[in-house]
Amino acid sequence: xxxxLQFTFSGLTVGxxxxxxxxxxxxxxxxxxxxxxxxxxxxxxxxxxxxxxAAAGIPLPLAxxxxxxxxxxxxxxLYRLAxxxxxxxxxxxxxxxxxxxxxxxxxxxxxxxxxxFHSFPSLLGDKPIKIDGAxxxxxxxxxxxxxxxxxxxxxxxxxxxxxxxxxxATAANPLAARLVGINTSRMIxxxxxxSAAIGxxxxxxxxxxxxxxxSVGTFLALKGFVAAMLGGMGNPIGAVVGGLLxxxxxxxGAGYLSSQYKDAIAVVVLLVVLFTMPNGLFGKAxxxxx
Amino acid sequence: xxxxxxxxxxxxxxxxxxxVILLPLILTGNFYLRVAALVYINAIAVIGLNxxxxxxxxxxxxxxxxxxxxxxxxxxxxxxxxxPVWLSxxxxxxxxxxxxxxxxxxxLRLRGHYLAVATLGLxxxxxxxxxxxxELTGGPNGMQVPRLMLFGxxxxxxxxxxxxxxxxxxxxxxxxxxxxxxxxxRAFRAIHDxxxxxxxxxxxxxxxxxxxxxxxxxxxxxxxxxxxxxxxxVTPDTAGFLRSIEFVVMAVLGGLGSIxxxxxxxxxxxxxxxxxxxxxxxxxxxxxxxMIVFMIFLPGGIVPSLLARWRWRTA
Numbered sequence: 001x002x003x004x005l006q007f008t009f010s011g012l013t014v015g016x017x018x019x020x021x022x023x024x025x026x027x028x029x030x031x032x033x034x035x036x037x038x039x040x041x042x043x044x045x046x047x048x049x050x051x052x053x054a055a056a057g058i059p060l061p062l063a064x065x066x067x068x069x070x071x072x073x074x075x076x077x078l079y080r081l082a083x084x085x086x087x088x089x090x091x092x093x094x095x096x097x098x099x100x101x102x103x104x105x106x107x108x109x110x111x112x113x114x115x116x117f118h119s120f121p122s123l124l125g126d127k128p129i130k131i132d133g134a135x136x137x138x139x140x141x142x143x144x145x146x147x148x149x150x151x152x153x154x155x156x157x158x159x160x161x162x163x164x165x166x167x168x169a170t171a172a173n174p175l176a177a178r179l180v181g182i183n184t185s186r187m188i189x190x191x192x193x194x195s196a197a198i199g200x201x202x203x204x205x206x207x208x209x210x211x212x213x214x215s216v217g218t219f220l221a222l223k224g225f226v227a228a229m230l231g232g233m234g235n236p237i238g239a240v241v242g243g244l245l246x247x248x249x250x251x252x253g254a255g256y257l258s259s260q261y262k263d264a265i266a267v268v269v270l271l272v273v274l275f276t277m278p279n280g281l282f283g284k285a286x287x288x289x290x
Numbered sequence: 291x292x293x294x295x296x297x298x299x300x301x302x303x304x305x306x307x308x309x310v311i312l313l314p315l316i317l318t319g320n321f322y323l324r325v326a327a328l329v330y331i332n333a334i335a336v337i338g339l340n341x342x343x344x345x346x347x348x349x350x351x352x353x354x355x356x357x358x359x360x361x362x363x364x365x366x367x368x369x370x371x372x373x374p375v376w377l378s379x380x381x382x383x384x385x386x387x388x389x390x391x392x393x394x395x396x397x398l399r400l401r402g403h404y405l406a407v408a409t410l411g412l413x414x415x416x417x418x419x420x421x422x423x424x425e426l427t428g429g430p431n432g433m434q435v436p437r438l439m440l441f442g443x444x445x446x447x448x449x450x451x452x453x454x455x456x457x458x459x460x461x462x463x464x465x466x467x468x469x470x471x472x473x474x475x476r477a478f479r480a481i482h483d484x485x486x487x488x489x490x491x492x493x494x495x496x497x498x499x500x501x502x503x504x505x506x507x508x509x510x511x512x513x514x515x516x517x518x519x520x521x522x523x524v525t526p527d528t529a530g531f532l533r534s535i536e537f538v539v540m541a542v543l544g545g546l547g548s549i550x551x552x553x554x555x556x557x558x559x560x561x562x563x564x565x566x567x568x569x570x571x572x573x574x575x576x577x578x579x580x581m582i583v584f585m586i587f588l589p590g591g592i593v594p595s596l597l598a599r600w601r602w603r604t605a
Contacts, residue, residue: 035403082582089589092349096542099535100581107574222410222531229407260422267411274408275396 002133007255008248009131013140013209015247016147017043020202021224022231022239023154024195030171030234031184031191034083034094038102040221041109042199045071047212048109050204051118060120068200074105075196079189102217109214122208143205150198151240157194167191230270232283241281245269299467302550306463310456314449323448325564330455331516333556334462336540337549338509341466343538344546345475346502347482348398349406352413353537356507358529359386360514362420362427365435365524370426375438379515386511390504398499413534421526432525435518451520458516459553462509466549469505478502510537543584545591554592 021039028036046067053063082097089097124138158164169177170187177184203212210216227246231238246266253265273281313326335357342348363382367373373381397408420427427433438445445454469475477498480488485495518524527533536559544555562580566573588595 082586086586086589089585092343092538092542092546093585093589093591096539097582097585099539100578100585102578103581104575104578107572107576107578110574111571218532226407226411229404233403261418264415264418267414270411271397271408274400274404278400278404280404 003255005132005134007251009134009136009140011248011251012244013137013143013247014250015244016143017202017206017210017220017243018223018227018246019240019243020147020150020198020205021220022227022243023151023236024199024202025224025228026234026236026239027154027191027195027198029228031167032083032188033091034098035091035225036078036192036195037095037098037221037225038078038105038217039195039199039224040217040219041102041105042071042075042196042217043203043206043220044109044212044214044217045074045105045196046200046203047207047216048113048118048203048214049200050207051120051212052113054120060123064204067204068197071196071200071203072193075192075194075199076189078196079192083192084185084189102221106214106217113214115214117211117213119207119211126208137209139205139208143209146201146205150201151236154194154198154236163187163190226266226270229280230273232280234284235280235282238280238282299471303460303464303467305550306460306553310460314452320448323452325561327448327451327455327520328517329553329557329560330452330459331513331520332537332540332560333459333553334455334516335510335513336537336544336552336556337459337462337466338506338513339537340541340544340546340549340552341469341478341509342502342506343541344548344551345470345482346478346499348499348503349402349538350409350503350506351406351531351534351538352409352411352416353506353510354529354531354533355413355416356386356390356510357514357517357533357537358416358420358526359389360511360516361435361518361524361528362514363511364438364515364519365433366426368436369433375436375519379512379519382515383508383511387504387508390507391500394500394503395496398496398503410531410534413529413531417526417529417531420529427526430526432523435522435524437522438519445519446522451516455516455520458512462512463549463553470549474498474501539581542591543581545593545595548591548593548597551591551593558592 021043024039024042025036028034028039049067049070050060050063053066054060058066078098078101082101083094086094086097122137122139122142124142126137126139128135128137158168166177166182167187167190169180169182170184174184177187206212223246224243227242228239229242230246231240231242249266249269250262254262257265310330314323317323317326335353339350339353342350360379360382363385364375364378367378367381368375371378393412397405397412400408421430423429445451477488477493480491480493481495481498489495514528518528540555540559541552542555543558544553545551562577563573566576569576584592590598
């Protein structure tokens with residue numbers, strides 16, 4: 001039983017991070033139909049910038065805020081300088097652009113920062129809390145709380161503010177949104193900025209447990225993409241559920257079956273889900289017009 | 291006149307033959323021949339992927355898996371089964387095609403990004419097998435690949451592999467061009483444009499998708515076998531996610547739906563990192579920047595976009 005609880009805790013911790021990456025994918029996809037493969041780089045930038053800002057003598061909480069702001073700038077620039085100029089290009093062309101941006105950001109991080117692994121101490125210390133024979137790190141609790149706050153804040157932003165509703169309108173029907181006077185280009189830019197912020201926070205929360213380096217982005221983008229597709233692309237609830245499930249499958253697979261093949265179990269689950277539900281768990285069936 | 295010559299599919303095969311024959315006259319030295327051989331080997335895999343993506347419109351983010359099957363087949367065949375290298379290569383290609391055939395039917399029912407993520411998963415599974423079955427494959431450290439014996443002598447060195455890969459590239463391009471200009475090729479393009487419309491016209495879309503998926507898997511496996519035979523060593527990264535992405539980038543950058551584009555895309559992505567070493571630590575930044583700039587200004591891919599411009603100007 002304590003084993004089961006342990007795997008659940010670690011699964012949810014990892015899953016919460018995947019969920020945040022997947023949420024970033026979903027947000028950008030909804031407004032612009034772009035699969036942003038640079039999403040993992042946002043997570044990397046969040047963690048790395050915090051590490052180096054803190055090393056430069058800025059207090060940790062302030063360093064985290066600086067990191068989020070810098071990452072948001074990158075998100076906005078990614079849209080303005082790389083995605084917006086190619087508007088009207090096919091989705092696959094836009095994907096290659098985001099892959100190019102991801103390579104660029106990784107290279108930039110390697111030059112500006114370095115190529116080593118880094119971490120910073122958790123705000124809550126690292127003395128594990130014992131629950132029923134299972135141990136949970138205080139930072140894991142911080143990750144849960146942080147992820148929950150982000151999801152709730154995003155929900156409030158999208159459903160309760162005018163800007164959020166304009167973004168929703170842009171996602172639902174760009175032409176109709178433009179007709180009622182919404183600046184859709186600005187809304188898409190904003191979705192990139194918000195996604196970058198979500199990614200950065202995820203990176204900052206994960207760093208005390210998982211370490212960070214200039215190259216962690218690719219792996220996170222991969223996991224986030226899988227999580228988003230598992231949940232059903234374009235659905236924020238799906239992204240969160242997909243992320244948590246992916247984390248749980250990995251940890252249970254590693255714990256009960258084989259640590260070597262922990263990713264294999266997650267992949268097999270993904271394939272089984274897609275074969276039975278071709279649009280993911282919460283995805284809508286696409287309709288093809290002839 | 292020039293246009294009609296250009297439009298003939300065999301003009302392109304002729305042009306490739308000429309380039310393969312003439313290039314060694316300009317680029318002497320083992321380094322250049324090595325790079326050229328790598329371009330040809332990558333181009334073989336990318337042409338296969340382009341048939342799938344550019345013509346039939348089905349995305350694959352897992353093609354390095356098939357590439358890896360070919361690469362490990364020539365390493366494992368001789369050591370564990372006692373097969374000669376050439377037979378291992380054929381077996382690898384056949385196995386890769388068979389795997390594509392078996393998983394193709396359920397996977398190809400998926401569309402768009404869901405197909406992308408399913409093929410990505412398939413590629414990851416293949417990579418994991420190579421990475422984890424250490425007793426057979428040496429795990430993450432990789433394994434030695436026996437040399438290919440041709441008519442009693444060992445095929446080693448850039449010059450020999452330049453000619454082997456060049457000849458195979460010509461052959462593979464010829465097959466691909468023949469296919470594209472056949473009723474099957476037209477069926478592919480119909481499926482790309484609209485699955486429903488093609489089904490209404492009586493095209494068995496499941497069968498055609500499966501056919502092109504299997505063919506592209508065989509192309510990738512052959513390229514993979516060449517790659518590891520040329521290198522003499524193979525690691526699981528040969529089948530890794532990054533290589534799958536690299537193939538897709540080559541296909542899209544060069545131009546989807548263009549065989550010449552596949553070769554140009556492969557050439558660009560093999561040569562660029564070599565050329566960019568002058569930028570030292572800024573190499574990745576420049577590479578990413580070049581990819582973005584190319585895609586913004588030539589969104590249809592290098593070859594189709596330039597051709598469209600040239601046609602527009604001469605019209």
